[in-house]
Amino acid sequence: xxxxxxxxxxxxxxxxAEELDKNKVTPGVLGFIVFAVLAVGVWLLMKSMNRHMxxxxxxxxxxxxxxxxxxxxxxxxxx
Numbered sequence: 001x002x003x004x005x006x007x008x009x010x011x012x013x014x015x016x017a018e019e020l021d022k023n024k025v026t027p028g029v030l031g032f033i034v035f036a037v038l039a040v041g042v043w044l045l046m047k048s049m050n051r052h053m054x055x056x057x058x059x060x061x062x063x064x065x066x067x068x069x070x071x072x073x074x075x076x077x078x079x
Contacts, residue, residue, distance in 0.1 A: 027035075
């Protein structure tokens with residue numbers, strides 16, 4: 001039964017889609033405003049990230065040489 005409802009809903013939308021002129025459909029002012037807000041938000045995030053990365057003072061610690069292993073067998077001390 002759910003298939004029948006989905007099919008009926010799609011057939012009701014087909015006439016609406018045929019009425020639209022593909023040459024006249026544009027994002028409009030709202031689309032431009034949303035895009036502009038996203039662009040400004042990304043720019044602000046990049047600026048903030050650049051400022052935070054500039055504050056990072058990272059110095060890698062030099063590697064310590066590995067301790068030499070004893071040449072002979074190691075015996076466990078017992079009390």
